[in-house]
Amino acid sequence: MADIVLDHVTKRYPDGTVAANDINVEIADGEFIILVGPSGCGKSTVLNMIAGLEDISDGELRIGGNRMNERAPKDRDIAMVFQSYALYPHMTVRENMAFPLKIAKMDKAEINRKVEETAMILDLSQHLDRKPANMSGGQRQRVAMGRAIVRNPKAFLMDEPLSNLDAKLRVQMRTMVAKLQQRLSTTTVYVTHDQTEAMTLGDRIVVMRGGVVQQIGSPQHLYDHPANLFVAGFIGSPAMNFLPARLENGALRTALGDLALSDELRRTLEDADAPREAIAGIRPEDFEDAALVEDHVRARGSVFTAEVDVLESMGSDKFVYFKIEGEQAMSEDLADLAADAGTADVPESAGHLVTRFAATSVATEGKRCEVWVDTDKIQVFDPSTGANLTIPRPAPAPSSASRGISATESG
Amino acid sequence: MAIGQARSTGDKSKWAVANTVVLLYALIPVLWILSLSFKPASSITDGNFIPREWTLENYAQVFQVDLFTSALRNSIGIAIIATVLAVIIGTMAAYAVARLRFPGKKLLIGVSLLIAMFPPISLVSPLFDIWRGIGLFDTWPGLIIPYITFALPLAIYTLSAFFREIPWELEKAAKMDGATPLQAFRSVIVPLAAPGVFTTAILVFIFCWNDFLFAISLTSTSASQTATVAIANFTGASEFAEPTGSIAAAAVLLTIPIIVFVLFFQRRIVAGLTSGAVKG
Missing domain, CATH: 1.10.3720.10 (MetI-like)
Structure with missing residues (x-):
């Protein structure tokens, strides 16, 4: 058990590319932290640097208070679970799990006891003498976990451990991982590109992009107060809607009509010295079928009418898609997000408004429908920097905000 | 269906012919040496693929030296x-x-x-x-x-x-x-x-x-x-005798260790390389 501190850690390759730039993260003892971001954002590089599989170009890595930069992986006392599981194919499950203990020259009886105890936790007892080749993906995954936890290391590192499993199994394993981490309360660093995994598993999430940390915080904090457009678009499914908006007389003029802003929001925007041209971000669940909204609630939002383009009923609620006329929100952050999701090339993927209605809504495809927006929940972003202007700032904007970074922190 | 089957039988026979040709090409010289090694000196040049008389004399001679x-x-x-x-x-x-x-x-x-x-x-x-x-x-x-x-x-x-x-x-x-x-x-x-x-x-x-x-x-x-x-x-029994039979016998003897060696390790070579290491 130990805390992990990344102190201004940078990874620079000989050809000049910077895979991770000035990473500062303090991971508390026993914390479950998630590194999330699109592929190529440097999250795996950070994990490999913690593991010792890649050198640290600059900065310091401390585990349990000791500098680790120069130590070999084997001397760091941390275990890692790989995306491909990396089980030794010529060894049985028992031998696979015993391997780290054997290397540590542990006594044979002790090894057996530990392996069997771990197998019990992971429900692998009846498979101990099988070879990985004859096992299912989920079982292999559990063996990989077993090999990591059997020697009771200071920390676990997990590199997209669930991404090779099919959807249903992934959800089950996700729960298992969460339970296991709670039970062992070992510091865990978990890398994923799946925002759902990040939201559900982590105590805190580190969102990365292009080697730079975008925001660190609890899942709820990231969801409610994204530091910039990138985080806002990355966290949440379906993603937040982004609309070009013009700030005029305390209201937002958008393709949906004029959205009146609350006094508080207006003041925050004034403090942030918001530009006239901005981008409004609204989460799908902040819309509702106006017919289902009670009058006193309705008063604090805005209502507009639009034609229902597509309707997807999920049973518990309905996703209703509207087509919006006019320009689309443009920003470097949004282009990045679209490229990552692969939606950049899909025609009509943009220009849609996604809303989430209660299941009782009677909206039908092709018919016009009155939609209510909760204007309190609107986030306003600066299109040039991507920064969220609706986060109340005690002090004038820090200089880092101009680079699209904000180190908004929450416990 | 009928056409498909006809075609697959046709394919099969084509493969069979090709395989036979390759096998014959590779094996006839070996079999020829084998045949020579079992022939007595008198019939070594008779050109028969299957020896008329069989003898182990050549092998005995090889080990006499x-x-x-x-x-x-x-x-x-x-x-x-x-x-x-x-x-x-x-x-x-x-x-x-x-x-x-x-x-x-x-x-x-x-x-x-x-x-x-x-x-x-x-x-x-x-x-x-x-x-x-x-x-x-x-x-x-x-x-x-x-x-x-x-x-x-x-x-x-x-x-x-x-x-x-x-x-x-x-x-x-x-x-x-x-x-x-x-x-x-x-x-x-x-x-x-x-x-x-x-x-x-x-x-x-x-x-x-x-x-x-x-x-x-x-x-x-x-x-x-x-x-x-x-x-x-190798020299023949006398100055004028060609040691063909002994050479053939020795050549056969030399081939045996190789065959044993290959057969012994063959299963390990064929065995799957890294199956089960990573996602399958």
Whole structure:
């Protein structure tokens, strides 16, 4: 058990590319932290640097208070679970799990006891003498976990451990991982590109992009107060809607009509010295079928009418898609997000408004429908920097905000 | 359906014909030697594929000559030692070529390819002089050294292909599990590369076993003469008799160890390489 501190850690390759730039993260003892971001954002590089599989170009890595930069992986006392599981194919499950203990020259009886105890936790007892080749993906995954936890290391590192499993199994394993981490309360660093995994598993999430940390915080904090457009678009499914908006007389003029802003929001925007041209971000669940909204609630939002383009009923609620006329929100952050999701090339993927209605809504495809927006929940972003202007700032904007970074922190 | 079947039968017969042609091409000379080795001296030139009379006389004659038994011993000893050394050195070199980045790597690959392409005949006379000068002439090491030299490029190329197939993550996993690089190499990489190691061993062994050029140039007595040389030195029962029967018998005897060797390791070569290591 130990805390992990990344102190201004940078990874620079000989050809000049910077895979991770000035990473500062303090991971508390026993914390479950998630590194999330699109592929190529440097999250795996950070994990490999913690593991010792890649050198640290600059900065310091401390585990349990000791500098680790120069130590070999084997001397760091941390275990890692790989995306491909990396089980030794010529060894049985028992031998696979015993391997780290054997290397540590542990006594044979002790090894057996530990392996069997771990197998019990992971429900692998009846498979101990099988070879990985004859096992299912989920079982292999559990063996990989077993090999990591059997020697009771200071920390676990997990590199997209669930991404090779099919959807249903992934959800089950996700729960298992969460339970296991709670039970062992070992510091865990978990890398994923799946925002759902990040939201559900982590105590805190580190969102990365292009080697730079975008925001660190609890899942709820990231969801409610994204530091910039990138985080806002990355966290949440379906993603937040982004609309070009013009700030005029305390209201937002958008393709949906004029959205009146609350006094508080207006003041925050004034403090942030918001530009006239901005981008409004609204989460799908902040819309509702106006017919289902009670009058006193309705008063604090805005209502507009639009034609229902597509309707997807999920049973518990309905996703209703509207087509919006006019320009689309443009920003470097949004282009990045679209490229990552692969939606950049899909025609009509943009220009849609996604809303989430209660299941009782009677909206039908092709018919016009009155939609209510909760204007309190609107986030306003600066299109040039991507920064969220609706986060109340005690002090004038820090200089880092101009680079699209904000180190908004929450416990 | 009927057409499909007709076509598949047609395909099958085509394959059968092709296979038969290749097999005959490869096996007729071997069978011919085998047939010769069982013929008595009187009928050796009669041109019959299946001997009219069968005899083991030729085999008996081969072992009457002391030279052949000692040559067989030399052949086995030299080939095994050269194979073991070449495979050990080759494994390490191939691992370095496949996995590590070091200055001069391209040069190393280039030079080893160069050696493989170098005509051995041009090396024989200088080697002869050098070996006589430093006392390696007509000794086991005198043959083992050039064999290793010429087998190494082959070993490095074959083995590095096998090492590349092994997922790198396995090594990282071993490192994370606390293994030193040597421990990771020994307990994870080498067992997985075993099929490659055996394939290489067979190829190198056959190369050493079959060599004639170095063997005849760098040896002179039964102290180090190998079987291939001994066969060439066979004489007939009398000055005027052709030793065809004995040569055929000796050639058959020489083939047997190779066949045994290959059959013995065949299963390991065919065995799956890394199934189950990563996602399946």
